[in-house]
Amino acid sequence: MSEENWIEVGSTDSIEEEDLIRFDHQDKTFCVYKLTDGFYATDGICTHEAVHLEDGLVMDDEIECPMHQGIFNIKSGEALSPPACEDLKTYPVKVDNDKIFIKID
Amino acid sequence: MKNNIIILGGGQAGIYAAREIRQNDTKSNIKILGEENLLPYERPPLSKDFLLDKKKEEDLYFHSSDVLKNENIEFENISINKVDFENKKLFAKNDNVYSYDSLLISTGSENKKLTLDNNLKNDIYYLRNLEEAKKIKEIVSNKNKITIIGGGFIGLEIASSLSQLQKKVIVIEIGNQLMGRIIPKQIADLVQNTHIEYGNEIILNKQIEKITKKNGDYEILLNDNSLIETDFIIAGIGSTPTVKLFENTNLKLDNGIVTNQFCETSIKDVYAAGDVSNFYHPFYERNMRLESYQHAQNHGICAGKNIAGVKTEYTSIPWMWSDQFNLNLQLTGICDEYDEIIERGNDINNGVIYFFLKNNKIRGACGVGIIGKVGRDIRITSKLTEKDTIVDKQILSDQNIKLNKLIQK
Ligand SMILES: Cc1cc2nc3c(=O)[nH]c(=O)nc-3n(C[C@H](O)[C@H](O)[C@H](O)COP(=O)(O)OP(=O)(O)OC[C@H]3O[C@@H](n4cnc5c(N)ncnc54)[C@H](O)[C@@H]3O)c2cc1C
Numbered sequence: 468m469s470e471e472n473w474i475e476v477g478s479t480d481s482i483e484e485e486d487l488i489r490f491d492h493q494d495k496t497f498c499v500y501k502l503t504d505g506f507y508a509t510d511g512i513c514t515h516e517a518v519h520l521e522d523g524l525v526m527d528d529e530i531e532c533p534m535h536q537g538i539f540n541i542k543s544g545e546a547l548s549p550p551a552c553e554d555l556k557t558y559p560v561k562v563d564n565d566k567i568f569i570k571i572d
Numbered sequence: 573m574k575n576n577i578i579i580l581g582g583g584q585a586g587i588y589a590a591r592e593i594r595q596n597d598t599k600s601n602i603k604i605l606g607e608e609n610l611l612p613y614e615r616p617p618l619s620k621d622f623l624l625d626k627k628k629e630e631d632l633y634f635h636s637s638d639v640l641k642n643e644n645i646e647f648e649n650i651s652i653n654k655v656d657f658e659n660k661k662l663f664a665k666n667d668n669v670y671s672y673d674s675l676l677i678s679t680g681s682e683n684k685k686l687t688l689d690n691n692l693k694n695d696i697y698y699l700r701n702l703e704e705a706k707k708i709k710e711i712v713s714n715k716n717k718i719t720i721i722g723g724g725f726i727g728l729e730i731a732s733s734l735s736q737l738q739k740k741v742i743v744i745e746i747g748n749q750l751m752g753r754i755i756p757k758q759i760a761d762l763v764q765n766t767h768i769e770y771g772n773e774i775i776l777n778k779q780i781e782k783i784t785k786k787n788g789d790y791e792i793l794l795n796d797n798s799l800i801e802t803d804f805i806i807a808g809i810g811s812t813p814t815v816k817l818f819e820n821t822n823l824k825l826d827n828g829i830v831t832n833q834f835c836e837t838s839i840k841d842v843y844a845a846g847d848v849s850n851f852y853h854p855f856y857e858r859n860m861r862l863e864s865y866q867h868a869q870n871h872g873i874c875a876g877k878n879i880a881g882v883k884t885e886y887t888s889i890p891w892m893w894s895d896q897f898n899l900n901l902q903l904t905g906i907c908d909e910y911d912e913i914i915e916r917g918n919d920i921n922n923g924v925i926y927f928f929l930k931n932n933k934i935r936g937a938c939g940v941g942i943i944g945k946v947g948r949d950i951r952i953t954s955k956l957t958e959k960d961t962i963v964d965k966q967i968l969s970d971q972n973i974k975l976n977k978l979i980q981k
């Protein structure tokens with residue numbers, strides 16, 4: 468794992484618990500979540516249609532798309548409820564000195 | 573025990589029911605009889621991304637034939653034209669006979685047709701299925717000025733898609749607002765403004781007197797004597813449940829097939845789900861019939877459970893959406909039984925929502941906004957409705973306070 472793939476997202480207090488922030492890097496969009504047991508990251512765009520998940524609802528370990536209520540597991544990216552059927556890509560997250568980093572391949 | 577389970581109607585409710593039955597019952601024969609020569613597919617994109625060529629036919633199917641094969645669910649392309657509930661038999665046009673132990677009716681709904689001169693019957697187009705969508709898509713590629721009769725969801729979605737294909741679109745609506753009375757007028761007006769901004773012409777409060785064919789084009793005479801010239805006409809004037817097959821049987825019908833909260837009809841071992849069913853909703857304590865994606869899915873699943881012997885009440889709070897241009901409109905619950913309305917937001921860019929309350933509890937809500945802006949709040953509203961929560965109206969009306977706070981523990 469090379470160090471340069473870890474991208475700084477922001478400080479740990481920039482996300483409320485059971486919520487998310489959108490993070491844009493180069494031409495890609497990610498969502499970074501704070502769940503009860505830590506931070507997670509997924510692609511920022513729904514796999515059903517090109518809609519930003521930043522406006523979605525975070526409940527427990529799930530993110531629900533604001534457009535048609537497709538649901539994904541935030542930790543595994545698994546598509547849990549139609550119309551979403553393609554999984555969401557997830558990314559490793561680490562916290563260092565109160566800063567959140569995600570590893571983008 | 574091994575049963576013969578037949579699902580009449582191979583649409584959304586039918587496929588979800590079939591798979592749910594299989595989840596709970598590995599032995600019974602499950603057969604879907606569908607008159608469209610297609611595996612079950614999603615209808616919402618037909619008026620939107622399919623017309624816009626952003627989705628192809630193969631993107632519409634709920635599942636591949638492999639999924640059905642793996643789950644041992646049979647699909648047969650056949651149209652049923654007679655039912656004998658007493659002897660538990662279905663008859664097809666080609667004389668095939670199908671016997672069942674349990675039957676699910678999921679025949680959906682069909683478009684209302686305009687009553688016009690017979691010689692115009694083939695000139696007016698309607699949109700319900702993939703075949704019709706393909707035909708419309710093909711023909712409009714050579715047309716420029718298109719008239720949509722009916723300003724309901726489907727008509728407006730077609731209007732939005734055709735406008736994005738650079739067509740001149742006119743929508744004629746008989747009522748005094750778009751999308752009927754279930755949508756608050758303020759929201760209907762916001763949607764109307766967007767259509768106008770994109771160049772569509774919206775005509776309200778007008779009725780069609782006569783349509784005349786002229787050199788391959790059409791002249792539409794309205795009841796104020798104005799004339800519209802157009803080269804293609806699509807009508808979306810509402811739909812009715814597909815129940816003709818059952819009209820002379822003892823199956824109880826009333827705006828669809830009457831079912832209880834377990835998807836059971838008036839006849840033992842006969843169930844109904846989706847657009848065709850007028851079901852009892854225990855939360856609202858009344859019957860209702862819905863035509864929506866989420867309902868067809870959840871009602872199909874509920875029927876599947878009950879058919880497989882897992883007694884399950886249907887309690888899903890209604891929800892539907894419509895996408896037009898860059899707007900997403902969502903509706904949850906019911907918006908016609910209320911003693912108070914609360915508004916959240918007033919700018920379509922951030923989303924505008926109207927909540928309908930009765931005795932300080934939310935019964936329903938309707939919102940519209942630029943894509944993504946109302947979904948979360950509408951979803952939270954469904955949850956609050958379901959839990960019969962007494963809500964803090966201050967929070968509902970203040971867009972600066974996130975509604976998440978109302979549902980998180
Ligand atoms: C153009 C369009 C756009 C839509 N957009 C949205 C949207 O944006 N949001 C939303 O929430 N909902 C939308 N809907 C509604 C949603 O698609 C329907 O509510 C849903 O498909 C209903 O599912 P169903 O299984 O009850 O019926 P259907 O999916 O209609 O399936 C019924 C099937 O039964 C078959 N059948 C009928 N009679 C017989 C017979 N005698 N023998 C054999 N087969 C028979 C029919 O051919 C059909 O294939 C839209 C619908 C349409 C048509």
Ligand code: FES
Nearest residue numbers: 513515532535537
């Ligand atoms: S765009 Fe996310 S569920 Fe449809």
